[in-house]
Amino acid sequence: MSEVIKQLSPQQLFELKRQMAIYTHGVQDIIPMEELETKVAKSVLENRPLKIKLGLDPSAPDVHLGHTVVLKKLRQFQDNGHIIQLLIGDFTGKIGDPTGKSIARKPLTDEEVKHNAKTYFEQFGKVMNMDKVELHYNSEWLSKLNFEDVIQLAGKITVARLMERDDFEERIALGKPISLHEFFYPLMQGYDSVVLECDIELGGTDQHFNILMGRHFQEKFGKEKQVAMLMPLLEGLDGVEKMSKSKKNYIGIDESPQEMYGKAMSIPDELMTKYFELVTDFSLVQLEALKKDIESGEFHPRDAKMLLGKTIVKIYHGTEAAEKAEQQFISVFQKGAVPDEMPMIEWKGNLKVPVLDFLVELNLLSSKSEARRMIENRGVKINGGKIEDTELQVSITEGLVVQVGKRKFIKIKL
Template structure:
């Protein structure tokens, strides 16, 4: 490594340092760091872009900010001229990644894979330049393997190594079944790296085992081993669980600007630095300044959160829209004004209805028990007046504005 660096000009050495600083920002683990630096140095010396791999099994096509942690890192590589290899697991997706699962995952059909992949492309285009991405479907090589090929591939890994995987180890401990086909998932993901001769593979820390399989099989097939860049998992708005749509603690990149801004303002103060680092497009120097100001107290947490919320909206909806979303938040949530663009719903039901039933029928809350709790917590307003009685009977008339929490508004239009 030292000899390679010595062959570079001063300008080239500075470029290696610059790229290393960018790629290291926010990363949980680089395996190994010195190999990444060496690959960047050779890339500069030979004027050859690195191949950066991201594998996807399109099982849940709704992209949220948690997914963009890896996408933003891909964008950084792309901005420096490196090649993004996006692998759609149309073959592996039919098996399902066992990561984090206590039971075998549902196997996807061809139609589900194609539909989900198309949705991914549309949403990824908001983060990376899809016109400059190499798209690969791993069925192109995996479906051509015959049984002898599969046996030879399986012979390059031990059962003991596969059982080191936390998911399998946990299932074994609790006598839960492991299907044989699940053992082949990490083998196939590793074989993807062999076929594409990837230099670097990106993923979350939960993909540690799968990504290291790429290094293992590249070595077994006589290839140069890829470097693993593992990104931390982003906690959701609750500040505890990993961001997930099922946990309802997410910010989707397709959400409306006002919804996105409002949700961002509920991010716990303790997570702001992490959000700035992982899901915004600030440069390392700018990030350092923001962190320093937060730690010294010169930047108020409220102001930092507004900057974060505005940045998130700007990245997915544009600067002008971000400005409007901020003004909307200030007028509605800080000054107590009613929003101008309240959605309307035509009411054809009874003129008098229990408040709990009204909230559920308007789809402002998903269940009567949830509606009852919201009323008890003083989170429901009728025409800007708090409703505190869970047994309240509401007279439904044209113009009635029902508000739940800080962001949900509905204006009633009667069917008469």
């Protein structure tokens, strides 16, 4: 037991245990656990909040359920009076790709960075209390470093240590080039923690190496080392890859109730309990009961998944929207009806067109050959009637409903 813990009163000791039980729940790894306990104990003893950092990529502000795993953990710290430090990594975002190889990584302007940060803020507000959050941009301090400062920083770490990072190690093994500037990304992340004097840094398990850089550099700069708190990664709708925007396997927290609910229904059965655990507020007891009932067959997986969909919609859109999404799902997908609301598309072309052209023009399918396949697979309906002839000439009228696949509906406006 650490010296700090020995100084706690019985009430303070209970408070320490209470907080520790919350923070350690659902976490993949805490490095090192003793230091977390000591930090929380000190915070309780001195009635001083801890500083909890989360680093954010300024180029991808669409928040999805994968992010909420970390956000919910931050919320727990916040609920216990600690300070959340959101760190927008805008410095590298503004640089872009110095090798010039990635055209996709265009440098961000100041305005884009601020806009993206605002977007984060608005979305995070659905999970956290944003009044109590510190917002930082690392360009504030990183852009002020000169070459000498950079050399001093680089002098505090070895090449061998950097090459231990999984992806570097892998690329070296495969003979794939690593540009020298890439070695600086973990350095910056570590230096950010030196400047912010973070007590804890949160991230997914894929941030293991980078978050430990914070500990490394804080120590080299003579500061108290942060604790790394690594959250499990949430697989996306494909059930394989980490949920991410680029993989298109995500549920965005800004999506419509219908979209959210529908996507939740496509989560693979075997991931269902993980989703309940990581993205809902189900307690440990509730989770156990749920698992048991699913395993015993008392709770059908499809019904469990409907509960998951409803629960997620409820978090981001409220009870009423959740009920409605569920009702709509039942009527459309279980009974085959047409949804109450759907996007309207204004039609300005001829009123009689070949069906393949029609589907492509409406952007419902990306090419005529795809449209043909979809019709052959019996996946296209117009006003509820299944289309079987790929040569059909469609007569277009006001309010015409076109359905492609199970969930894509549009209504024509002339």
